[in-house]
Amino acid sequence: MTSADVARVAGVSRTTVSFVLNDTKNQSIAPATRRAVFDAAEELGYTPSPEARALRSGRSGIVLGILPDWPIGGAFGMFLSNLTHELSSKGMTFLTHQIQDADADLASVWGALTPDIVLAMGDLTSSDVSALRARGVGIVRWLGSVEGYPDSAVISQHEVGVTQARILLDQGHKRLAYVQPAESYYQWFSDRRLAGVAAECAAARVPRPRVMVGDFKADSLEESLSALLHGPSAVTGICAYNDEVALLLLTTMRRLNLVAPTDVSVVGVDNSELGAAWEPALSTVEFALTDEAEHVANQIRRVASGRPLGRSKKTDAIIAIVRDSTGAPRN
Amino acid sequence: MTSADVARVAGVSRTTVSFVLNDTKNQSIAPATRRAVFDAAEELGYTPSPEARALRSGRSGIVLGILPDWPIGGAFGMFLSNLTHELSSKGMTFLTHQIQDADADLASVWGALTPDIVLAMGDLTSSDVSALRARGVGIVRWLGSVEGYPDSAVISQHEVGVTQARILLDQGHKRLAYVQPAESYYQWFSDRRLAGVAAECAAARVPRPRVMVGDFKADSLEESLSALLHGPSAVTGICAYNDEVALLLLTTMRRLNLVAPTDVSVVGVDNSELGAAWEPALSTVEFALTDEAEHVANQIRRVASGRPLGRSKKTDAIIAIVRDSTGAPRN
DNA sequence: CTGTTAGCGCTTTCAC
DNA sequence: GTGAAAGCGCTAACAG
Numbered sequence: 001m002t003s004a005d006v007a008r009v010a011g012v013s014r015t016t017v018s019f020v021l022n023d024t025k026n027q028s029i030a031p032a033t034r035r036a037v038f039d040a041a042e043e044l045g046y047t048p049s050p051e052a053r054a055l056r057s058g059r060s061g062i063v064l065g066i067l068p069d070w071p072i073g074g075a076f077g078m079f080l081s082n083l084t085h086e087l088s089s090k091g092m093t094f095l096t097h098q099i100q101d102a103d104a105d106l107a108s109v110w111g112a113l114t115p116d117i118v119l120a121m122g123d124l125t126s127s128d129v130s131a132l133r134a135r136g137v138g139i140v141r142w143l144g145s146v147e148g149y150p151d152s153a154v155i156s157q158h159e160v161g162v163t164q165a166r167i168l169l170d171q172g173h174k175r176l177a178y179v180q181p182a183e184s185y186y187q188w189f190s191d192r193r194l195a196g197v198a199a200e201c202a203a204a205r206v207p208r209p210r211v212m213v214g215d216f217k218a219d220s221l222e223e224s225l226s227a228l229l230h231g232p233s234a235v236t237g238i239c240a241y242n243d244e245v246a247l248l249l250l251t252t253m254r255r256l257n258l259v260a261p262t263d264v265s266v267v268g269v270d271n272s273e274l275g276a277a278w279e280p281a282l283s284t285v286e287f288a289l290t291d292e293a294e295h296v297a298n299q300i301r302r303v304a305s306g307r308p309l310g311r312s313k314k315t316d317a318i319i320a321i322v323r324d325s326t327g328a329p330r331n
Numbered sequence: 332m333t334s335a336d337v338a339r340v341a342g343v344s345r346t347t348v349s350f351v352l353n354d355t356k357n358q359s360i361a362p363a364t365r366r367a368v369f370d371a372a373e374e375l376g377y378t379p380s381p382e383a384r385a386l387r388s389g390r391s392g393i394v395l396g397i398l399p400d401w402p403i404g405g406a407f408g409m410f411l412s413n414l415t416h417e418l419s420s421k422g423m424t425f426l427t428h429q430i431q432d433a434d435a436d437l438a439s440v441w442g443a444l445t446p447d448i449v450l451a452m453g454d455l456t457s458s459d460v461s462a463l464r465a466r467g468v469g470i471v472r473w474l475g476s477v478e479g480y481p482d483s484a485v486i487s488q489h490e491v492g493v494t495q496a497r498i499l500l501d502q503g504h505k506r507l508a509y510v511q512p513a514e515s516y517y518q519w520f521s522d523r524r525l526a527g528v529a530a531e532c533a534a535a536r537v538p539r540p541r542v543m544v545g546d547f548k549a550d551s552l553e554e555s556l557s558a559l560l561h562g563p564s565a566v567t568g569i570c571a572y573n574d575e576v577a578l579l580l581l582t583t584m585r586r587l588n589l590v591a592p593t594d595v596s597v598v599g600v601d602n603s604e605l606g607a608a609w610e611p612a613l614s615t616v617e618f619a620l621t622d623e624a625e626h627v628a629n630q631i632r633r634v635a636s637g638r639p640l641g642r643s644k645k646t647d648a649i650i651a652i653v654r655d656s657t658g659a660p661r662n
Numbered sequence: 663c664t665g666t667t668a669g670c671g672c673t674t675t676c677a678c
Numbered sequence: 679g680t681g682a683a684a685g686c687g688c689t690a691a692c693a694g
Contacts (some may be wrong), residue, residue, distance in 0.1 A: 001465075002671055013681045018673060030679060045465055050444050051386040052671035060382070062443050064426070069412060073404025081400060084429045088436075093443035095426045098415045099627070105419075112393050112424035113444055134652050214423075216604050232339060251608050252588055252686050274575060274605075275545050277582050333687055344665045361663065385685035386670050535691055 001044045010040035016043075021048065036193035054114065058136075063087055063300055064115035065096040065107070068122035068144060070185030074270055075289050083119075089300055092116070099123075099194050107131065109238040117300050120146045124210050138303040142296055143188065152299045154312045155287050161239065162194025163285045163320050165265050168237035169204045172266060175230050176201060177210040179245055184262040190241055193269070197239050210235055214245065221252045229264055236264060236329035243268035243275040246282055250325065261327035271321055280324035333377045338610060341371035348372075350377065374661075386443065394418055394631055395446035396427040399436070399453035401516035403429075405601055408621050413624030414450075421632055423447070430454075438462065443568055448631050451477045468632040473627055474519065483630045485643045486618050488520050492527020492570065494651050495598050499568035500535045502578055503598060504660050507532060508541040508559050508566040521572055524600070528570050541566055545576065552583050560595055567595060567660035574599035574606040577613055581656065585591045592658035611655035619648040 003021075007014045012033055020037040040046075054060040065080070072080065080096065088093040095107055099122045106128050118124075119137040124132075124139070124146045132139055141149040151202050155239030161178075168176055178197050180190040196207050210233065212224055228235055240246035250260060260266050260280055267283040268275055275282030299309055336350075338345045350358050350504055351368040371377075385391040396411070403411065418425040428440055437459050448469040449455075455463075455470070455477045458613045462630065463470055472480040492509075499507055509528050511521040528540050541564065543555055559566055571577035575601030581591060591597050593612055599606055599615040606613035630640055 003673095006672080007562070013557075014459055014672080015674090015681055016679085023671095028679065033679080045443065045461070047438075047462060047465065049671050050442055051391070052686090053673075055380065055382040055386055056671080056673045058686080060443060064516060071404055071408035071412075073402055073408060077402040077404060077598050081402075081429055081431075085431050088431060088439065091439075093440055094683085095444075097424070097426050098413075100416050100419060108376065108419065108422075108426055113426075130376075131378060133380065134380065172678085203684085216608065228433055239367045247605060248608050251605070251610060254610055274578060275581070277547070277552075277579055279582060279585055334689095335687080345688080346663090346665060348688095350664085353689085357687095359663065380687050383670090384689075386672085387690080389670080389689045412680090582666085 001046045003046070003048065005044055006037065006040045006046050009044060010036040011039060021121070024275040028138050037326060051122065059097065059116050060114055061092055062113060062115040062176050063092050063117045063119055063304075064109070064113070065092045065119040066109075066122050066124065066144075067098045068185065068188075069099045069125055070183075072164065074272075075287065079289040079293055082290055083296060086293050086297035090297060092300070092304070093175075103118060109145070110137075111133070119150070119300065120144050120297070122133040127213075138300075138301055140296070140299050140309075150309065152296055152309065152312065153292070154295050155292050155317060156291065157192035157316050158195075158196040158199070160285055160287060161193035161198075162200045162267055163318050164193070164239040165200035165209075166238065167320050167322055168198065168265055169206070169325055171237075171326060171328050173237035174206045175205070175210075175233065175235045175275070176237045176239060177212055178239050178241075179212045179214055179249060180241045181245060182213050182215045186241060192225060193239075193241065207233070209239070214248070216245075216248055221248070222256055225249065227253055229258070238264055238266045240266060240268045243270040247275060247278060248255050250278065250280075250282070260325040262330065265326035265329070267326050276323070278325075282303075283323045283326040284321050286319045286321055288319070291317055312328065332377045334377070334379065337371045337377050338349065340375060341367040343368060362614065364454065389579075390447050391445055392423055393423045393441070393444065393446040394423050394448045394450055394635075395444070396425060396450040397453050397455065397475075398427050398429045399516060400430045401514075405442055405603075406447040406618065410624055411622040413621055414627060416602065417624050417628035418631065420629060423631070423635070431472075436626055441466065441468075445637050450627070450631065451475050451480070464613055468567065469631075471627070471630050471634055471640075477565060480609050481640065483627055483643065484623070485626050486648060487527075488523035489530070490517070490649050491528040491600055491616055491618060492524035492529075493531045494649050495524070495541075495570040496528040496529075496531035496535075498598050498614060498616075498651050498653055498657055499570065499596055500531065500537070501597065502568075502657060502659050504568035505537045505541070506541075506564065506566045506568070507537070508543055508569045509572075510543045510545055510569055510580060511572040512576060513544050513546045517572060524572065526572075538564070540570070545579070547576075547579055552579070553587055556583055557587065568657070569597045571597060571599045574601040574613060574615055577615070577656070578606060581609065581611075581613070591656040593661065596657040598657050607654070609656075614654045614657040615652050617650045619650070622648055 003014050003017045007017045022032050084094045110131050119140045122144045142152050178194045219279035246266050268282050271284045332350045334345050338348045415425045441462050451472045453475045473483050509525045577597050599613050602615045602617035
C-alpha cells in the first residue's frame, strides 16, 4: 500500500494525497477531497515510507543521541526520558545509540540512517564530525567532547563541585578531600566536579583538596580512608563523587569505628533515596535535569532550523541538601 | 557527492560502483576497476545515502530497541551495551527509543524509520504490531509484553525469585516475606520474582510469602517492617526486590535496633558494590546478562533472515551469593 | 566482467 | 483546488 494506492481508492492524484496527509501549508483542500483521502488511507491501513520521504525531502525528523559506553542511570537516565518527551512534542523522534569504545566505528551508524541532528553525549572524532557535516547533519553537544562545538549544558558539573565544597566550607571546614571512583567512565564528570571543589577551596583560601581515587572492589578502602583522616594534613570534610561513593565511605567508616559528622563530614551528589534514609542522613547536592531537557530540545530545534545556538541561561537548578552527615569540624 | 559522481570520476558505471562498495557476492571485479572506485570514493569523501539504499533494497540494517519508560540502569544497562556490541559485530546497527507512557504514540517512531527488527523491551499495542507487520518489520520480544510473541529471555525473573527463596529456605527459614517498591515500573519484574519466591515456598511446604509494598519516600517504612517482624505470623527471612531495597531495609532495621541476620535475614538481587561493602555484607542473587545479549542477538539474526526463533537453552547464569545478612533463623 | 534500464515511494515545482 | 512531470540516490534484473 503506497500513496499511489490511496490516490486510486480516493479517486485523486498522488499529489493531493501528499498535500492532505502532510497538511501542507499554503495549500487548501476541498473538505470532501480531504475526507476521501483520509478514508482511503484508513481503509488501506496506509503508512508512509519514512525512507522515501527522507530521500525526497532531505529531512528524517530524527534526532540521534550518541551515548557514552557506560551504564546510563539516575539523573542522566531521567534526562533522556525527559528529552524524548520534549522532542516528541516538537515533532521529532529521539533515538539513541551507545558508543562501544573509543575507536569504535560510528561510521556504521551514519551508514544506517541520516538524522537531522546528532546530539553528542559521548565523544565524536573529527572524522565523525566531517562525515556528519558532509551529509548536512547538525551537531549539538551536551557533555562529552566534540572539537569545535560548544557544550550546550546549562547544568555545570563544575558548579556541582562548588556547591559540595560550599556546604563544608560554610560549616567551618578548612581541609577537604575529594573521593572519586577509579572507573574511567566517571572521569569526565569527576574532573569537572573536582575542579569546582578546588576552585571554591582557593576562593576560601584553604588548601587544595586532597584527592583519593577509590577502587571500590578492593579491600584497600579502609586503609586509604585512614590515611586521609590522620597525619598533619588530615581532612575534616569529604566531597564524594556521588551518593553511592559517599555511602561506601560511611559504611567503611562504621567498620573503622568512625562516625559522621563527628570524625569527618561527608557530602555526596544525587539525592538518592538510600542516602536520605541512611543513618546519619546523607548531605548531598541535587541537580534537576528537567529544565535541562527543555533547554537542549530548544537548542536542537534552533540548529535544525538553521538558526544559531541560543544563550544558555543560568538556572539555579543545583541545590544543596544539608542533612546529618555534615556538621562543624571537631577542631 | 552521489554514487554517480564516484562513477564519473572512476570512469565506470554506477552499477560497478555499487558492486565494489557493497562487495557484492557472485560478482567479481577487475582489480584495477576496484582500485579506481575506491580511490574515487575516497577522493570525493563519498558516503552512501542510507535512505536511498533502504528504499531500494528494502532493508535498513537497523535493529530498534523499544525501552520502557523507566530509568535504565544496572544489569539492564549493561545488557544493552553488550547487545549493541553483539549486533554491531553482525553488521546491524542497534538503536533504542524510550517509550514515554502507556498510550504514547509509537506511530511517530514507525513514521521516522523502518527498522529490520524491533526488539520489544517495553509493551507494544496490537496496533503497533499490525503497523510493523504491514511494513514487514520483524519483532523479537525480550521482557515487556507483546501479544502473540513469545518472550526470548533466557534469564527468568521467576528463577531469580526461586534462587532468593532457596537461600533462605536452605538455611532453615520457614516464614518468608517479599518486599517490593511501590513504583509501578518495577511491577513487571517484581511480579515474576515474587511468583518464584512463592513457588519455592510451596515446594518446600511452608506458608506463602507475606508481601510488603514499600513506599520508600514515606516514613512508614519502620512501621510496616515492624508489623512484618512481630505477631503470630512474624517472618524470619525477607526477599527484597533488589539490593537497594535490601539496603533500605537494613538501614531501617538499624534504626529499630534490629540486626541481620539475628533478627531477620535479608537477601537482595543485583550484587551491587554497595551491598558487598555493607556491614553486614548483603546476601544477593546475581544474574549475568552477557550470554543473554548473545542469545538475543542470535534470535534477532534468525528473525531477520526469515528463520524461526531458536530454542532458549537454559543457562546457569543465575547465581546465589550468600554473605552475612542471611543465616539460620533464631527459633 | 561491465553497462543499460527501470523503479523503490515519496515530495516538489509548475501548470492548469 | 488539483494534477502531471520530474527526480531524490540507490540497487536489482537483465543484456552484453
